[in-house]
Amino acid sequence: MHPKLVGVSGPLKGKTLLCSSPEISIGREPSNDLWTTDPALSRRHCLIRCEGGESEARFTIRDLSSRNGTMLNGVRVEEQELRHRDRVSIGDSLLVFLVGEEGFHPEGSTVELTETTELGLAPTMLHPEDALYLQPDRILAALPETDRLARDLNTLLKIANGIGAIRDRESLEWQLLGMVFDVVPADRGAILHFNEGSESLDSAIAWDRLQGPGVPVRVASAVVRRVLSERAGLLVRDVKTDESLADVRTLTEPRIRSLLCVPLKASSKATGVIYLDSRNPEQLFDKNHLEFMTAVSNLASLALENVRHCEGLQEENRRLRSEINLEHSMVGSSPRIREILQVIQRVAPTTSTVLIQGESGTGKELVARAIHCNSQRAERPFVAINCAAITESLLESELFGHEKGAFTGAVAQRKGKIEVAESGTLFLDEISELAVGLQAKLLRVLQEREFERVGGTRPVKVDVRVIAATNKSLPEAVQAGSFREDLFYRLNVVTVTTPPLRDRREDILLLAESFIEKISKKCKMRNRRLSPDAQTLLMQYDWPGNVRELENAIERAVVLGTADEILADDLPDALLETSSAASSLATKYHGAVKENKKQLVLNALEQADGYYVDAAKILGLHPNSLLRLIRNLGLKSTGRQGNPPPGAN
Secondary structure, X not given: OOOEEEEEEHHHOOOEEEOOOOEEEEEOOOOOOEEOOOOOOOOOOEEEEEEOOOOOOXXXXXXXXXXXXXXXXXXXXXXXXXXXXXXXXXXXXXXXXXXXXXOOOOOOOOEEEEOOOOXXXXXXXXXXXXXXXXXXXXXXXXXXXXXXXXXXXXXXXXXXXXXXXXXXXXHHHHHHHHHHHOOOOOOEEEEEEEOOOOOOEEEEEEEEXXXXXXXXXXXXXXXXXXXXXXXXXXXXXXXXXXXXXXXXXXXXXXXXOEEEEEEEEEOOEEEEEEEEEEOOOOOOOOHHHHHHHHHHHHHHHHHHHHHHHHHHXXXXXXXXXXXXXXXXXXXXXXXXXXXXXXXXXXXXXXXXXXXXXOOOOOOHHHHHXXXXXXXXXXXXXXXXXXXXOOOHXXXXXXXXXXXXXXXXXXXXXXXXXXXXXXXXXXXXXXXXXXXXHHHHHHHHHHHHOEEOOEOOOOOEEOOOEEEEEEOOOHHHHHHHOOOOHHHHHHHOOEEEEOOOHHHOHHHHHHHHHHHHHHHHHHOOOOOOOEOHHHHHHHHHOOOOOHHHHHHHHHHHHHHHOOXXXXXXXXXXXXXXXXXXXOOHHHHHHHXXXXXXXXXXXXXXXXXXXOEHHHHHHHHOOOHHHHHHHHHHOOOOOOOEOOOOOOOOO
């Protein structure tokens, strides 16, 4: 005898547990003999005990006061003896208890559709609007007349309660079949789903009551086709009396005597079926079985639709969270940015140390935050510290903390940034500026995951992920002796290089538009577009200060600009003076534009007798805009303030 538990569906699907120990525990904690990270499981959910010798072994299952209970053959139990082919439901998983060498292979479809001729007139068809069990008033009127109605109604209530809370489709279907077997005298059962608009199988599960799960069940396709087309339940009470089925080998070879099939619906369309058949001539299906299964199919359709909806919401939630965490804070669609996002997606779930390289202003901290937000530490602190902004003496206390009385002014114990970042992420910006003495202490944190506070003697254990960033070449710093080689290798586990803005020019306008929206909102100003000339200047400039310089340029333009759109003149002078033209023709164009502007301003000032307020009216500009244009064109001493006196010519 080789008793075992085999996972049929849910998180434990495919797992096999040999019941060879006197006591076997199942639950969510890894310390159990059989475990999985299913939130529906309790930490210690249930026990399986073996009593007696090998030949007379007796197995029992006992619930350990679990939150969601332990179900045996669809019934909640506290302690119950296990028998061959019993169904054990825990959390979202369904397991089968098998005794002996019986095999079980749940993978793949266990249903085969066979071609048959069209059915004759023998089947009994039942439409939902005619189903007794779907009309409470008729049921209540008929209840005193028969005990079977009361039993079936009680079973329907158990099924509704049993499947309503399950959020895994396959687990729901397996448990549904098990519950149906307790009421309907079927030998075999199957639940089939079809691709929309076709008869090809999308998924299927099948259960042979005598041979166990995993044994293929052949289903006559004509039966399924009739149920799907009419969206009604079908009953063939006695296959032998239906001449149209006499030559159907799918039914005659296994000696099927009675069959029943009801539709599963989604949005009023039949998308699947529940199929049952029996070989027992003394227990043929009847109209009440069809009534019962029609009600079951409606309950199952609603439950399956809810499961599909939940799965869709979960997938949408995962997609949106991924987009928000990875793409929202890092604006851009260039190949270089997509490469960085892919690296973040792969690195974030790990605990590896990350070194971010790149010029100043390229968004190294944004990359660090994206890694943290997509990691398992996302709910824990993200602590950033700039190693170049604090002197060495203060930085040591800032990083490692200090004990009371460690130095003058240390009136109390104080935790450092490393300790504050416990279970989270520590971001060390400008790591190349870290003093050599502190580099040795940081190395100990990376190697031993411990440190000592300033003035302390007791090591402090810490669980923290370190992400470092630098705008300098650490290998060159190692060669120069200003950076420890062993620390460099500890930091250089995964390297991410943020590209300068000049290497991803296709992102410049996207960034500029996002900055306009952000700054306009902050300054409570209306959102304006970039003029074509301004866009040209932004694209031609090399941006030595990278994204940070671009943001400052856009903020200046938004705050100082007065026109309906952001003009080239609203941007910093450096863009017009130093931006390299795409060609010599472009250089001539900008030169001609500048000279033409000078001539227009001079003509307007001449007409206004040198008064720039009147000259601004002539040009259709705000006086401040004209003053700024005069300065940009080198005409600073040409205009006079104020209007001419009355009567002046």
